[in-house]
Amino acid sequence: MPASRGDGMRGLAVFISDIRNCKSKEAEIKRINKELANIRSKFKGDKTLDGYQKKKYVCKLLFIFLLGHDIDFGHMEAVNLLSSNKYTEKQIGYLFISVLVNTNSDLIRLIIQSIKNDLSSRNPIHVNLALQCIANIGSKEMAEAFSTDIPRLLVSGETIDVVKQSAALCLLRLFRTHPEIIPSGEWTSRIIHLLNDQHMGVVTAASSLIDALVKRSPDEYKGCVALAVSRLSRIVPSSYTDLQDYTYYFVPAPWLSVKLLRLLQNYPPPDDPGARGRLNECLETILNKAQEPPKSKKVQHSNAKNAVLFEAISLIIHSDSEPNLLVRACNQLGQFLSHRETNLRYLALESMCMLANSEFSHDAVKKHQDTVINALKTERDVSVRQRAVDLLYAMCDRSNAEEIVQEMLNYLETADYSIREEMVLKVAILAEKYATDYSWYVDVILNLIRIAGDHVSEEVWYRVIQIVVNREDVQGYAAKTVFEALQAPACHENMVKVGGYILGEFGNLIAGDSRSSPAVQFRLLHSKYHLCSVSTRALLLSTYIKFINLFPEIKGQIQDIFRQDSNIRSSDAELQQRASEYLKLSVVASTDVLATVLEEMPPFPERDSSILAILKKKKPGRSVDPADPASATGVKDATTVLPQQQLHSITAPVQHQNGQTDLLVDVLGDVYSNSQSQIGGTGLGSLGNKSISPGINSMLQNNFGGSSAMEPVDSLKKLVWKNNGVLFESDLLQIGVKCEYRSNLGRMTLFYGNKTPLPMLSFSPNISCGGELASKISIQVKQMDTVVEAGAQVQQTINIECQDDFQEYPSLVISFFYNNAQQKLNLKLPLTINKFFEATDMDGETFFARWKNLGGALQETQKIFKATHPMDTSATAAKLSGFGMQLLNGIDPNPDNFVCAAILHTKHHQIGCLLRLEPNKQAQMYRLTVRASKESVSKQIVELLGDYF
Numbered sequence: 001m002p003a004s005r006g007d008g009m010r011g012l013a014v015f016i017s018d019i020r021n022c023k024s025k026e027a028e029i030k031r032i033n034k035e036l037a038n039i040r041s042k043f044k045g046d047k048t049l050d051g052y053q054k055k056k057y058v059c060k061l062l063f064i065f066l067l068g069h070d071i072d073f074g075h076m077e078a079v080n081l082l083s084s085n086k087y088t089e090k091q092i093g094y095l096f097i098s099v100l101v102n103t104n105s106d107l108i109r110l111i112i113q114s115i116k117n118d119l120s121s122r123n124p125i126h127v128n129l130a131l132q133c134i135a136n137i138g139s140k141e142m143a144e145a146f147s148t149d150i151p152r153l154l155v156s157g158e159t160i161d162v163v164k165q166s167a168a169l170c171l172l173r174l175f176r177t178h179p180e181i182i183p184s185g186e187w188t189s190r191i192i193h194l195l196n197d198q199h200m201g202v203v204t205a206a207s208s209l210i211d212a213l214v215k216r217s218p219d220e221y222k223g224c225v226a227l228a229v230s231r232l233s234r235i236v237p238s239s240y241t242d243l244q245d246y247t248y249y250f251v252p253a254p255w256l257s258v259k260l261l262r263l264l265q266n267y268p269p270p271d272d273p274g275a276r277g278r279l280n281e282c283l284e285t286i287l288n289k290a291q292e293p294p295k296s297k298k299v300q301h302s303n304a305k306n307a308v309l310f311e312a313i314s315l316i317i318h319s320d321s322e323p324n325l326l327v328r329a330c331n332q333l334g335q336f337l338s339h340r341e342t343n344l345r346y347l348a349l350e351s352m353c354m355l356a357n358s359e360f361s362h363d364a365v366k367k368h369q370d371t372v373i374n375a376l377k378t379e380r381d382v383s384v385r386q387r388a389v390d391l392l393y394a395m396c397d398r399s400n401a402e403e404i405v406q407e408m409l410n411y412l413e414t415a416d417y418s419i420r421e422e423m424v425l426k427v428a429i430l431a432e433k434y435a436t437d438y439s440w441y442v443d444v445i446l447n448l449i450r451i452a453g454d455h456v457s458e459e460v461w462y463r464v465i466q467i468v469v470n471r472e473d474v475q476g477y478a479a480k481t482v483f484e485a486l487q488a489p490a491c492h493e494n495m496v497k498v499g500g501y502i503l504g505e506f507g508n509l510i511a512g513d514s515r516s517s518p519a520v521q522f523r524l525l526h527s528k529y530h531l532c533s534v535s536t537r538a539l540l541l542s543t544y545i546k547f548i549n550l551f552p553e554i555k556g557q558i559q560d561i562f563r564q565d566s567n568i569r570s571s572d573a574e575l576q577q578r579a580s581e582y583l584k585l586s587v588v589a590s591t592d593v594l595a596t597v598l599e600e601m602p603p604f605p606e607r608d609s610s611i612l613a614i615l616k617k618k619k620p621g622r623s624v625d626p627a628d629p630a631s632a633t634g635v636k637d638a639t640t641v642l643p644q645q646q647l648h649s650i651t652a653p654v655q656h657q658n659g660q661t662d663l664l665v666d667v668l669g670d671v672y673s674n675s676q677s678q679i680g681g682t683g684l685g686s687l688g689n690k691s692i693s694p695g696i697n698s699m700l701q702n703n704f705g706g707s708s709a710m711e712p713v714d715s716l717k718k719l720v721w722k723n724n725g726v727l728f729e730s731d732l733l734q735i736g737v738k739c740e741y742r743s744n745l746g747r748m749t750l751f752y753g754n755k756t757p758l759p760m761l762s763f764s765p766n767i768s769c770g771g772e773l774a775s776k777i778s779i780q781v782k783q784m785d786t787v788v789e790a791g792a793q794v795q796q797t798i799n800i801e802c803q804d805d806f807q808e809y810p811s812l813v814i815s816f817f818y819n820n821a822q823q824k825l826n827l828k829l830p831l832t833i834n835k836f837f838e839a840t841d842m843d844g845e846t847f848f849a850r851w852k853n854l855g856g857a858l859q860e861t862q863k864i865f866k867a868t869h870p871m872d873t874s875a876t877a878a879k880l881s882g883f884g885m886q887l888l889n890g891i892d893p894n895p896d897n898f899v900c901a902a903i904l905h906t907k908h909h910q911i912g913c914l915l916r917l918e919p920n921k922q923a924q925m926y927r928l929t930v931r932a933s934k935e936s937v938s939k940q941i942v943e944l945l946g947d948y949f
Contacts, residue, residue, distance in 0.1 A: 009056045016063065032064055043077055051089045054081055058096050065100060075100065079107055082114035087125055090118075094129050098136035112145045119149055124163050127153075131166040135173040143178040150174070151183060155190040161199040168194070168205035172212055179216055188220055195227040200246045200253060203231060207259035214266045218893045225267050229279045232260045236282040249301035254308050261311040267893060268848055269319045280322060286312040287328050302341075310347055317354045320849040326361035334368045342381050349375070349387035356394035358849065365395050373407050382416045389419065393426045401434030405444055412451050421455040424448055428460045438467055438474035439481075446485050446495070453492025461498050468502055470603045476509040478502050483516050486524050493536055496528045500536070504543035505601055508550045518551035526561065534572050541567070541575070545582040549598035552591075559586055605742070716809075719830035720944055721882030728827055732756050732818065735827075741835050744905040746800040748831070753793040756818070760788040763816040765796060767829060776806040777831070788816070798829075802836045803907040805937050833940055837884030837902040837913070844891040847899060851914055854931035861938040862929045863946050871921050871949075879948060885915060892916070904937060911937050917949070 015035055022028040039057045042049060049057075054077050061074045074096070081093030097111055118130035134142050134150070153159055154167040174181050191213070194206035207228075214221045235243070235253050246253040270276045290309045294301060313329045316322065333355070336348035349372070356365040372395075376388040389408065396404045408427050415423060431444040445464040449456050468478040482499040485491070503521055510516045522544070529540055544558045562568060567579035589597065715726055723739040727750075736751035754760050767781050778801040785794050809828035816823055842850075854860070869875070876898060881887050885900035892899050897918050904911040911934050918927040926949050932938040 009059060011056055012059050012063070015060055019067070028067075032067070032069060035060060036064065040073060043074065051081065051084050051086060055089045055092045058092055062092075062096050062099065071100060075107055079110050079114065082111070082118070087129075090126065090129055094133040098133050101137075108141055112141070115146070116149070119146070119153065124160050127163050128166045131163070131170040135170040138173050138177050140178055143174045143181045146174075147181045147183070151187050151191070155187070155194070161197075161202050164194070164197070164199070164202045165205040168202070168209045172205075172209045175209070175212055182213060184217075184220065189223065192221060192224045192227060195224060195231050200243065200256060204253075204256045204259065207256060207263060211259065211263045211266070214263065217895075218266055219895065222267060222893060225264065225270055226272065226275050228260045228263050229270060229275045229282070232257065232264075232282050233278045235260075236285050248304050249298060250295040251301065251304040251308065254304040257308045258311045261308070261315050265315050265318045269321050280325065283312050283316055283322075283325055284328075287325070287332060290332055306344065306347075310351065313351055314354075317351065317358065318845055320358050320360070320845065321852060323360040326355065326358055327364045330355050330361045330364040330368075334371070337368060337371045337375065342384060345375065345379070346381070346384050346387055349384065349391050353387070353391050353394045356391065357846070359853065362395070362397070365391075366397075366400065369395065369400060369404070376407070376411050382418065385416070386419050389423055389426065393430065396430050396434065398434050398436075401430055402436075402440070405430050405434075409444070409447055409451065412448075415452075420452050421457070424452050424455045424460065425457070428463070432463070432467075438471050439477045441467065442474060442478050442481060446481060446498070449492055449494045449498065450485065450488070453494045456494050461494050464498060465501050466604045469505065469601050475502075475506040479506040479510045480516070483507075483510060483521065483524070486528070491528060493532055496525070496532055497536055497539055500525055500540045500543040504546035504550075507547070511551065518547065518554050519557070522547055522551075522554055522557065534575060538574050538578055541578045541582060545586065546598055548586050549594050555586065559583060562586070716828050716830055717948070720832055720834065720948070721879050721884075723835075727830060728825070732823075733760075733814075733825075735814075737830055739830075739835065743838070744802040744836050744907050746802070746831075746835060748798040748800060748829070750796045750798070750812075751793055752788055752796070752814075754788040754790055757790050758819055759790050761817040762786055763788050763794075764814070766813045766815075767798060767810055768813075769810045771808075773806055773808045773810065776804040777801070777810065778803060779810065800831065801907060802833070802905065804909070805833050805904065805906060805911065805934065805940065807936070807940050807943075832944055833904060833937065834884045834902075834944065836905045838905060839881075839884060839886035840901045840903050840912075841886050842888065842901055844888075847888060847891050847901060847914065850901075850912065851916075851931060854912070854914060854933060858935045859933060859938060860929065860931045861935075861942045862927065863942045864925060864927045865946055865949075867919070867924045867926055867949060868947070869949060871919055871924065876917070876919070876949060880915070880917070883945065885913070894918070896921075904932075909934070913937060913941060915941065915945075 018031055019028055022031060039060060042053070042057060058074055058078050058081065061071050065071045078093045078096035078100075081089045082097070084090050084093070101107060101111065115130045115133060118126045121127055131150070134146055150167050150171050154164055154171060159167070171182070191206070192210065195203055195210070197203050197206065210221060210224050214224065235257055238252050243252040246256070248254050264279070270279060286309055290305070294305070309332070313333065316325045316329045320326070330352065333348040333352050336344045337352075339345055339348070352365050352368070355361045369392075372388050372391050376385055376392070379385045379388065389411075392404050392408060405427055408423060408430075412420065412423055412427070427448055428445060431441050435441040442464060445460065449461065464478075468475055479502055482495070482502050485495055486499045503525065507516075507518070507521050511518050511521070514520075525540060525543060529537060532540070541562075544561060548555050548558055562579045562583035564579075567575055568583065570576045570579065585594070585597065715728070719725055719727060719737060723737075723741070725737060726734060727737045728735040732755060734751075734753040734755055736753065738749045738751070740747050750765070752763065752765070763784075763786050765784070767779060769777050769779060780799040782797045784796045788794050810831055812825075812827040812829045814825040814827070873896075877887055880898055880900050883900075885902040888899045888901060897916060899917075900915040902913045902915075904913055911932055913930065913932045915931075916929045918929075920926070928942055928945060928949075930938040930941045930945075932941070
């Protein structure tokens with residue numbers, strides 16, 4: 001008996017009821033297998049099945065699949081349902097295909113053809129079903145098959161609004177999996193103009209699509225800014241009665257408002273004054289509405305209202321150009337800090353972390369310091385306390401550093417274990433960055449070890465040791481403080497390590513006091529010995545041998561310790577070796593030898609901080625550097641920072657200028673065997689910056705056969721963006737250079753190679769800084785041999801200190817006798833200000849904020865010039881990186897442009913430098929813009945770079 005058409009697929013309902021009533025898994029499987037056999041027989045044997053019956057059986061198969069059973073038939077019947085004109089049958093067909101059909105299925109062509117038929121249908125319901133199926137499958141085949149149909153449907157004037165919405169969302173789904181589907185050119189402007197559509201639903205869907213497109217091609221879609229501002233200016237001021245169909249709990253179009261505000265965060269503030277004014281009015285209106293009494297007490301109203309508000313604040317922070325709006329946003333967030341809703345407090349703290357990094361709103365954020373500290377102490381939710389720690393870290397500067405560090409130390413004693421390690425890193429960074437004297441810094445780090453020793457990483461206690469070793473004025477205080485700390489009954493092992501190291505080096509500074517006599521120091525340290533790990537015991541053994549040098553009167557006691565079976569016969573090879581060698585050294589070495597071998601550690605070299613890197617690695621999305629208004633432009637005030645203010649880790653790999661690692665071998669290598677190939681491609685045959693004595697040219701002719709002699713090559717220009725290479729080469733002499741730079745200090749090694757069969761006598765290189773340059777660069781030159789034997793190479797080391805920015809090159813004058821004739825070379829030393837750059841990484845928001853801050857007439861230098869080399873993107877990027885600046889990818893809205901950032905280190909200043917290079921490949925021109933906090937620096941950078949592109 002045929003089933004009734006109005007029973008709502010009664011057979012499906014009965015089957016589902018039977019499955020639910022099964023008492024066991026076996027009964028369920030038995031019932032399913034019976035139904036599968038029945039459906040299979042119907043599909044194979046009954047050729048008179050109508051659409052309703054097919055729909056019913058396909059629904060049963062779909063339900064069985066959702067129960068976790070495999071379905072290997074019924075696909076063709078589902079495809080046949082796509083050709084039905086009835087909505088319910090077509091809907092089930094599309095649902096089955098979306099869930100069960102594999103993209104590699106042989107039926108995919110039939111499915112695509114059916115979808116194409118529905119896309120061209122005049123029935124909007126059928127079109128929507130087809131679009132939903134395409135989006136659900138989202139395969140590469142679907143993207144390729146409909147790459148033109150869906151965009152055409154989206155922008156067509158004949159398409160109704162509900163279909164445009166589905167088309168926009170379908171295109172967004174395909175774009176996320178296959179970005180190449182979106183056509184460019186004429187489609188771009190038509191997609192952008194969907195923001196002007198009269199139907200709010202279309203605009204909402206289009207906003208999501210355009211936001212995704214902008215992230216891939218911001219320059220191509222920059223026209224959306226004006227339209228987004230225009231649309232926003234029509235929504236925000238409107239009343240909830242004006243947009244009744246799109247008002248949610250008295251908030252007009254909240255979802256669209258959020259999407260438009262988020263879209264605008266992909267670009268800097270509009271250049272057009274009118275658009276910028278309208279945008280600022282919208283933001284002010286949103287802030288004003290936040291102050292109005294709520295129109296409803298329901299949570300949905302406050303959620304919608306606050307969603308728009310927080311997105312507006314995010315846009316204000318992103319723009320970072322309107323001080324009034326930034327301060328108002330900060331004040332609004334400050335009100336949320338005391339709100340009863342936990343989520344609002346969390347979001348307020350998170351947003352204020354970003355506001356703290358703006359020079360316009362930093363002071364406004366600091367006004368809420370007491371509230372944030374109170375939140376740190378009283379909040380029940382650990383995630384909110386975590387945001388409070390982040391905000392304290394971000395708002396910290398020299399005026400409040402000691403108070404904030406002390407509050408964080410106080411809280412650390414009761415802090416959740418999940419955030420302790422991060423707090424330790426932040427306290428260590430703040431303590432060093434804003435230390436007014438090193439004794440306070442030492443106190444803070446020792447307190448850190450006392451309170452949270454398990455969470456103090458090696459990098460933290462390494463750093464305090466480096467500070468103490470490098471600073472004579474704090475060594476006595478550190479020794480006294482760590483001696484007192486070690487007297488605590490419960491002493492963390494990290495404290496023992498720090499105490500062992502510092503007392504071993506500087507224990508003599510407090511040995512005059514009977515309370516800290518040598519014997520007392522030794523007994524105190526050795527009382528911790530058996531409680532420590534092997535690595536700490538090894539360190540203490542080294543401390544003991546140091547004590548023998550510092551305090552000969554306790555030599556016998558220490559030797560007894562070395563002779564103990566637990567040391568000299570230790571199962572640990574490291575302890576056994578140390579005990580044996582230290583014992584032998586103390587017995588056989590004379591006092592003078594012992595003093596030489598165990599002399600005080602020399603100052604550690606300055607190295608980049610690994611603490612901040614660890615913090616960023618642990619929390620890559622939130623590790624915001626603490627804001628400092630004095631350095632908001634990227635320039636630190638060296639007059640108020642401690643001489644070694646930057647964090648430098650003892651164990652960090654040594655990284656030098658331009659990303660090169662420590663050079664332990666001769667950089668020239670086999671330079672004499674392949675010098676021709678090294679120089680041949682430089683294209684720098686000009687000798688414009690040197691003069692060569694006439695004798696050399698004549699000797700080239702005499703010794704090497706006239707015209708076949710090698711033309712002397714000076715590679716000074718090439719070494720502007722390279723630290724290693726050949727500076728000068730002729731048939732007589734080759735001069736190589738190897739350089740290392742850290743901060744404002746540098747070391748340059750010159751290699752002089754004699755390429756002739758005769759020695760060079762009275763070889764005398766003279767390096768000098770004339771005139772004004774002498775006050776800006778300090779150079780110390782090591783003496784070298786005056787004879788360069790035939791085929792030999794000698795080297796000369798030069799230590800350099802940059803005291804101020806400079807423009808001229810130091811001179812290098814070389815004189816020598818060759819074949820009884822005196823020769824003379826006048827060269828330039830490859831030393832330029834970019835050698836003292838520190839590449840500085842930053843995100844787009846920070847870069848453009850600092851770019852604006854350096855917008856003064858005397859801070860910017862610009863040059864437009866013709867390209868003299870092929871405009872190759874990779875070559876240009878390599879030159880800029882080699883110049884010492886950090887190449888910031890994905891920052892500029894125009895992907896063809898290059899933006900860079902660096903800090904120039906001198907003895908007295910640290911100067912922030914930002915660069916933007918805009919190539920015009922059609923005109924074969926460049927526009928180079930450099931902004932620096934010092935006019936002479938921006939000019940010098942432009943002069944250096946202008947000739948190399």
